[in-house]
Amino acid sequence: MTTLTTLSEAALTGASDAAGEPTWLRDRRLAAYKRTLDLAWPDSRVDEFWRSTPFAQRIDVERDIVTTGGSDSPASFTADLDLEVATARIVDGALVEVTVPSALVAQGVVVTDLSTAAAEHADLVEPALGSLTSSDTEGTGAGADRTITVNDAAWTAGVFIHVPAEVEVDAPIVMQIHAATGGAHLPRVLAVLGHHARASLYLEHTSEPDTDALVDEVVEVTAHDAAILDVVSFQRWGDHVDHLALQKVQAHRDSQVRHLSVTVGGRTVRLLPETDLVGPGAETRPLGLYFADDGQWFDLQPYVRHLAPRATSNVLFKGALQGRSRTVFRGNVFVHKDAVGTDTDENNRSLILTEGARADATPFLEIECSDIVAGHGSATGQIDALQLYYLTSRGITRDEALRLIVTGFFREVFADVDLPGVEDAAMSEIDARVAAADLASFQINDASLKDHHDE
Amino acid sequence: MADLEIRGLTVEADGTEILRGVDLDLNQGQTIALMGPNGSGKSTLAYAIAGHPAYEVTGGTMTWKGTELNELTPDERARLGVFLAMQYPVEVPGVSLTNFLRTAVNAVREEDVPVREFMQSLRAEMAELDVDDSFLQRSVNEGFSGGEKKRFEILQAALLRPQLAVLDETDSGLDVDALKTVAQGVNRLSGPDLGVLIITHYTRILRYITPDEVHVMFEGRIVASGGPELADELEAGGYEGIRAAHAAGV
Numbered sequence: 001m002t003t004l005t006t007l008s009e010a011a012l013t014g015a016s017d018a019a020g021e022p023t024w025l026r027d028r029r030l031a032a033y034k035r036t037l038d039l040a041w042p043d044s045r046v047d048e049f050w051r052s053t054p055f056a057q058r059i060d061v062e063r064d065i066v067t068t069g070g071s072d073s074p075a076s077f078t079a080d081l082d083l084e085v086a087t088a089r090i091v092d093g094a095l096v097e098v099t100v101p102s103a104l105v106a107q108g109v110v111v112t113d114l115s116t117a118a119a120e121h122a123d124l125v126e127p128a129l130g131s132l133t134s135s136d137t138e139g140t141g142a143g144a145d146r147t148i149t150v151n152d153a154a155w156t157a158g159v160f161i162h163v164p165a166e167v168e169v170d171a172p173i174v175m176q177i178h179a180a181t182g183g184a185h186l187p188r189v190l191a192v193l194g195h196h197a198r199a200s201l202y203l204e205h206t207s208e209p210d211t212d213a214l215v216d217e218v219v220e221v222t223a224h225d226a227a228i229l230d231v232v233s234f235q236r237w238g239d240h241v242d243h244l245a246l247q248k249v250q251a252h253r254d255s256q257v258r259h260l261s262v263t264v265g266g267r268t269v270r271l272l273p274e275t276d277l278v279g280p281g282a283e284t285r286p287l288g289l290y291f292a293d294d295g296q297w298f299d300l301q302p303y304v305r306h307l308a309p310r311a312t313s314n315v316l317f318k319g320a321l322q323g324r325s326r327t328v329f330r331g332n333v334f335v336h337k338d339a340v341g342t343d344t345d346e347n348n349r350s351l352i353l354t355e356g357a358r359a360d361a362t363p364f365l366e367i368e369c370s371d372i373v374a375g376h377g378s379a380t381g382q383i384d385a386l387q388l389y390y391l392t393s394r395g396i397t398r399d400e401a402l403r404l405i406v407t408g409f410f411r412e413v414f415a416d417v418d419l420p421g422v423e424d425a426a427m428s429e430i431d432a433r434v435a436a437a438d439l440a441s442f443q444i445n446d447a448s449l450k451d452h453h454d455e
Numbered sequence: 456m457a458d459l460e461i462r463g464l465t466v467e468a469d470g471t472e473i474l475r476g477v478d479l480d481l482n483q484g485q486t487i488a489l490m491g492p493n494g495s496g497k498s499t500l501a502y503a504i505a506g507h508p509a510y511e512v513t514g515g516t517m518t519w520k521g522t523e524l525n526e527l528t529p530d531e532r533a534r535l536g537v538f539l540a541m542q543y544p545v546e547v548p549g550v551s552l553t554n555f556l557r558t559a560v561n562a563v564r565e566e567d568v569p570v571r572e573f574m575q576s577l578r579a580e581m582a583e584l585d586v587d588d589s590f591l592q593r594s595v596n597e598g599f600s601g602g603e604k605k606r607f608e609i610l611q612a613a614l615l616r617p618q619l620a621v622l623d624e625t626d627s628g629l630d631v632d633a634l635k636t637v638a639q640g641v642n643r644l645s646g647p648d649l650g651v652l653i654i655t656h657y658t659r660i661l662r663y664i665t666p667d668e669v670h671v672m673f674e675g676r677i678v679a680s681g682g683p684e685l686a687d688e689l690e691a692g693g694y695e696g697i698r699a700a701h702a703a704g705v
Contacts, residue, residue, distance in 0.1 A: 449508060
């Protein structure tokens with residue numbers, strides 16, 4: 001069996017040929033493999049972008065790469081919606097099922113296996129695949145990272161999505177990524193939205209409760225001129241899954257991008273939702289909510305690069321923590337010297353529910369251009385005693401009031417999100433965690449009481 | 456024995472004694488005004504009745520129909536029929552007004568009021584208080600103007616149907632029209648089952664709500680009591696007379 005550290009040219013060539021991939025793709029995998037040989041695994045003591053997750057302690061790369069496939073996976077939350085959704089289902093390292101409603105097929109929408117697409121839609125796949133993981137753009141990006149390059153070389157389950165120009169897809173395109181077997185999972189998604197296209201891509205990540213796995217994922221999306229794109233990524237892993245993900249969007253002129261991550265499961269989740277704003281007037285709205293429980297470590301690194309004039313970005317991440325959990329928000333916004341008229345804002349809010357949890361926030365702003373509007377901020381706090389008093393003074397029990405306050409804290413993230421099923425699915429995850437929490441141990445901040453009495 | 460019976464109540468906030476022995480009786484069906492200058496302890500009494508955590512009862516008793524309130528949590532007091540319309544209503548982000556009110560109504564009535572019935576009564580009360588429908592989706596008190604907050608407090612009282620309503624400076628920050636709307640709202644709630652304690656610095660709300668009794672608080676004690684005419688005297692002479700009398704040890 002091959003692990004992430006024992007990859008070989010022979011193994012990669014064999015797998016590529018077996019999947020019927022064209023030569024250009026096999027060569028690209030081999031080139032990526034050669035790059036991995038020059039790279040060490042991240043060292044959290046020295047690598048700036050890995051300081052926030054102790055790689056050696058939490059990530060085990062000596063695992064067999066899982067390619068077996070499987071049949072069972074949990075139902076998508078979109079199953080309850082009365083919608084004709086396109087679905088791609090990845091189970092245990094293989095794409096096992098693709099369903100595309102005929103109405104979408106008729107409009108030219110493609111959802112298919114990435115290896116197959118590399119041959120059949122080479123004109124679309126060849127220029128796009130790997131263009132966002134290996135490109136050298138300005139700004140302090142992470143640079144070459146073996147955890148990403150290894151996916152470039154060895155991804156096993158790939159999905160390709162194409163929404164042609166001017167085609168608007170109302171229902172979400174759902175990718176279910178499920179890990180049942182322990183080991184290393186290497187999913188890959190490539191999506192291209194033509195100009196004036198519109199689509200929502202949902203990524204649902206699940207595992208069995210006892211699956212011990214590393215999921216190393218790369219998602220690349222290109223939103224061409226004036227496209228409207230939503231990416232929603234749910235992390236609902238069991239307690240023994242480590243998830244490293246780069247989910248990167250290239251936003252062209254006047255495109256509108258929103259990325260929403262909901263992180264509640266997983267032992268370690270290191271999520272990089274990135275947007276390169278390459279066309280004038282493009283917009284991105286990276287949103288995140290997370291609820292970390294005992295033993296969980298979430299490292300959230302939204303990164304926006306303003307590389308063109310008059311683009312807009314607005315980052316908002318909100319998280320709650322309890323038990324011995326740790327969250328890191330490392331937001332970064334880079335504004336290129338040519339990106340005049342940039343408008344950017346970046347915020348992180350954390351709610352510490354119990355003693356022992358720790359939330360770190362470092363919102364960075366790196367500006368080469370003076371003609372911009374920029375803001376950033378972060379705050380970490382506890383449940384407010386005055387809010388709690390107000391609710392209980394109306395007869396609501398303390399426990400119920402705490403639930404209202406915690407769920408209310410997250411609602412802001414959905415202020416202008418109207419994606420079918422997403423808010424309900426996310427809030428039911430939060431509700432379930434609050435319902436299971438030891439509410440008696442919640443810390444209450446009574447500072448607000450002090451300013452209160454005036455006579 | 457009065458429904459609300461307060462005897463020798465002493466209360467501290469932040470280690471400072473504010474109430475220094477308050478006696479007060481209030482029955483259902485009665486409306487009492489408690490007046491006094493800033494800092495006299497009026498609001499402290501309101502918060503003590505409603506169990507605000509920043510106020511510590513250090514002595515005396517405070518019973519509602521024979522039950523000692525000080526032994527109850529704020530939500531237990533509310534379920535017993537005690538309601539405080541706050542001077543500074545608190546913003547609770549992300550909790551919609553509808554969700555909050557329905558949760559509170561269900562808690563106080565100790566039953567699951569059907570959504571349709573709840574929404575009907577909510578819309579009816581909103582119409583009475585001139586509150587726009589758009590408020591239903593807004594978060595509790597978030598971004599409300601001063602007047603909107605006060606109207607929302609009375610709206611809550613209308614839905615929760617308390618037996619004792621304490622109105623803490625509900626008139627402050629209201630223009631005349633809003634004051635009339637709020638006063639009408641209070642008058643609509645009044646009846647044989649409701650006791651009202653109006654706490655106010657000014658007499659103007661008493662032009663719209665006629666109290667049965669007026670009490671004046673000064674330095675943590677009730678120093679004068681009388682009928683509605685006492686409010687008229689304060690209107691004419693202000694609190695200086697009381698201050699002077701108190702200084703003279705009368």
